[in-house]
Amino acid sequence: MLAMLAWRNIWRNSRRSMIVLGSVVVGVVALIFMDSFMNGFVMQMLFNQIKLNVSHIQIHKEGFRDNKVVQNYIPDQKKVETVLDNFPEIQNYTKRVITFGLLSSARNSSGVYIYGVNPETEVKVSNIHKQIIEGDYLSGNGREILIGKKLAEKLEVGVGDKVVAMSNTPDGSIGSDVFRVTGIFQTVNSEFDKSNIIIPIERAQSMLEVGNKVYEFAMMINDYNKADEIAARIQNKLERNYEVQSYTKILPLLVLQMDMYKEFAYVLNFIIGLALIFGIINAMLMAVFERIREFGVLMSIGMKNYKLFLMIIFEAMFLGVIGTLVGFIIGLAIVYPLSHTGIDMSIFADSLESFGIGSIIYPRLIIGNLLNTLLTIPFITLIGAVYPAFKATRLQPVYAIRYV
Amino acid sequence: MSIIKTEKLEKTYSDNGVPVHALRGIDIEIKKGEYLVIAGPSGSGKTTLLNVLGALDKPSVGSVFFEDKNLADLSKSELSDFRLKNLGFIFQAYNLIPVLTALENIEFSMMLLGISEKERHRRAKDLLKELGIEELADKRPNEMSGGQQQRVAVARAIVNNPTVVLADEPTANLDSKTGGALLDLMEKMNREKNITFIFSSHDKQVIDRAKRLLILKDGKISENE
Numbered sequence: 001m002l003a004m005l006a007w008r009n010i011w012r013n014s015r016r017s018m019i020v021l022g023s024v025v026v027g028v029v030a031l032i033f034m035d036s037f038m039n040g041f042v043m044q045m046l047f048n049q050i051k052l053n054v055s056h057i058q059i060h061k062e063g064f065r066d067n068k069v070v071q072n073y074i075p076d077q078k079k080v081e082t083v084l085d086n087f088p089e090i091q092n093y094t095k096r097v098i099t100f101g102l103l104s105s106a107r108n109s110s111g112v113y114i115y116g117v118n119p120e121t122e123v124k125v126s127n128i129h130k131q132i133i134e135g136d137y138l139s140g141n142g143r144e145i146l147i148g149k150k151l152a153e154k155l156e157v158g159v160g161d162k163v164v165a166m167s168n169t170p171d172g173s174i175g176s177d178v179f180r181v182t183g184i185f186q187t188v189n190s191e192f193d194k195s196n197i198i199i200p201i202e203r204a205q206s207m208l209e210v211g212n213k214v215y216e217f218a219m220m221i222n223d224y225n226k227a228d229e230i231a232a233r234i235q236n237k238l239e240r241n242y243e244v245q246s247y248t249k250i251l252p253l254l255v256l257q258m259d260m261y262k263e264f265a266y267v268l269n270f271i272i273g274l275a276l277i278f279g280i281i282n283a284m285l286m287a288v289f290e291r292i293r294e295f296g297v298l299m300s301i302g303m304k305n306y307k308l309f310l311m312i313i314f315e316a317m318f319l320g321v322i323g324t325l326v327g328f329i330i331g332l333a334i335v336y337p338l339s340h341t342g343i344d345m346s347i348f349a350d351s352l353e354s355f356g357i358g359s360i361i362y363p364r365l366i367i368g369n370l371l372n373t374l375l376t377i378p379f380i381t382l383i384g385a386v387y388p389a390f391k392a393t394r395l396q397p398v399y400a401i402r403y404v
Numbered sequence: 405m406s407i408i409k410t411e412k413l414e415k416t417y418s419d420n421g422v423p424v425h426a427l428r429g430i431d432i433e434i435k436k437g438e439y440l441v442i443a444g445p446s447g448s449g450k451t452t453l454l455n456v457l458g459a460l461d462k463p464s465v466g467s468v469f470f471e472d473k474n475l476a477d478l479s480k481s482e483l484s485d486f487r488l489k490n491l492g493f494i495f496q497a498y499n500l501i502p503v504l505t506a507l508e509n510i511e512f513s514m515m516l517l518g519i520s521e522k523e524r525h526r527r528a529k530d531l532l533k534e535l536g537i538e539e540l541a542d543k544r545p546n547e548m549s550g551g552q553q554q555r556v557a558v559a560r561a562i563v564n565n566p567t568v569v570l571a572d573e574p575t576a577n578l579d580s581k582t583g584g585a586l587l588d589l590m591e592k593m594n595r596e597k598n599i600t601f602i603f604s605s606h607d608k609q610v611i612d613r614a615k616r617l618l619i620l621k622d623g624k625i626s627e628n629e
Binding site for chain 2: 001002005008009011012293294297298299300301302303304305307396397398401
């Protein structure tokens with residue numbers, strides 16, 4: 001009956017209750033939208049990097065990442081392959097030759113990272129083949145080269161044009177080769193497009209005069225959350241002169257950014273919660289003050305303070321729960337479609353691409369965060385009602401029943 | 405046997421720092437089943453005395469005993485319990501809970517006592533029938549006249565079988581006919597259920613029906629007949 005009384009009480013002043021509900025709804029929608037947008041933003045940045053060239057786990061010779069010289073090749077490819085083949089969690093892996101060099105056209109030249117890849121296995125680890133905007137992906141034959149759009153613009157070359165790649169060989173001489181542009185890619189990371197070229201692995205090995213040596217194993221696993229754990233297990237199976245690193249070690253700044261976002265999400269929750277609390281306190285105080293006489297009557301006829309307290313808490317709880325549920329439904333109705341269609345942020349395209357995100361942001365709904373919102377907001381409304389409820393219990397019945 | 409006894413009861417308020425002596429040494433004994441009216445001019449201390457007797461207010465000096473129990477010994481929570489189990493209140497402005505129907509208003513005080521929903525529903529319905537206001541069961545206060553609301557308030561006051569009902573100017577907002585009918589009802593409850601009624605009123609109709617009259621003047625009993 002107390003709950004029923006509370007329920008009816010909130011509809012006594014329906015306009016005020018609707019305003020409170022509206023503020024809760026707006027708060028919840030804002031929270032869901034901001035949370036999913038920021039999650040989408042950060043995760044998109046991460047997944048783009050992973051799918052572009054980072055993958056979930058990489059294996060190199062120890063020291064390679066700090067010093068990408070041709071001498072730092074994988075000491076024993078067979079051994080690494082044997083180890084990787086015994087990990088069912090690994091979905092696919094590919095081998096790469098990576099070095100730094102110079103790419104020249106008839107008009108210009110630019111320093112680049114040269115990626116020698118196996119076209120067949122590379123597509124299972126990277127999505128670079130999906131980023132070709134002109135020409136074709138590598139077939140594995142001949143002197144094919146993929147270059148980024150920005151680089152193509154700088155070198156003033158197009159599909160079918162010749163370019164020359166040069167790099168140091170292990171003996172210190174210069175290895176070079178002529179390539180014909182097969183495809184031009186445009187990824188969501190303009191920095192990558194400016195400074196990376198992709199050629200068949202055999203051609204890279206031949207140009208660098210390193211036989212069948214490779215410099216990197218890149219792999220995708222079935223659960224990216226387990227990358228650290230699996231990387232450690234692979235490391236245990238290999239000698240110490242191999243360096244097995246998950247994306248969290250390869251992209252520390254990005255991981256830091258994700259952690260920062262988590263902190264930011266708490267701040268966001270706190271700010272919205274704070275705004276809600278003051279709204280609730282204000283509304284509930286008004287509701288208490290306009291019913292002082294009624295509370296006096298309730299106390300006179302024997303209602304104990306804790307029941308009065310509970311009744312007001314129930315009122316806030318109803319407002320909080322209804323507002324949260326409505327806000328939740330509206331929030332999902334807005335964000336869920338956007339998580340598929342994305343939000344076009346083309347006006348910020350240049351800056352977003354330099355972050356490696358792309359101009360379309362796909363909000364990401366995370367069940368844990370949604371549940372958190374579902375529980376936190378009603379709880380916040382309860383907290384907001386504590387002070388008004390406490391004020392009500394401090395009333396003296398003899399004064400309250402005479403209150404006008 | 406006295407059900408309420410006061411000893412040297414005094415109540416002093418502070419009105420903007422100026423002490424106001426609302427009660428000045430009240431000694432009364434009220435027996436079970438009495439039909440007592442406290443009368444007197446405005447400011448004589450009628451309502452203050454009623455509030456102190458009803459454990460809504462504490463005396464500045466002196467004691468109130470209810471069945472030999474000193475109310476000053478009870479905590480706030482015990483006082484709530486005490487009022488719930490032993491007292492019924494009828495107010496001048498009816499003071500029904502606006503969001504509840506007549507039936508629910510009557511059930512409410514039973515709910516506070518922890519009586520089961522089925523039982524309180526039955527008792528509330530029986531009482532409405534007994535008071536002849538069955539048709540009001542599903543009406544909310546704003547759908548009832550003043551007289552009807554005050555009848556429901558009477559039902560709310562007596563539904564828990566209190567020992568004492570305290571009525572503060574119960575007819576003040578009613579016309580004389582409606583007030584008379586209400587007083588008939590309360591007399592009947594007093595007669596049939598032996599409930600002690602204590603009124604505070606300066607309504608002649610109420611005073612005329614008093615079986616015992618206590619007249620207050622300047623916080624003192626000037627007549628006790």
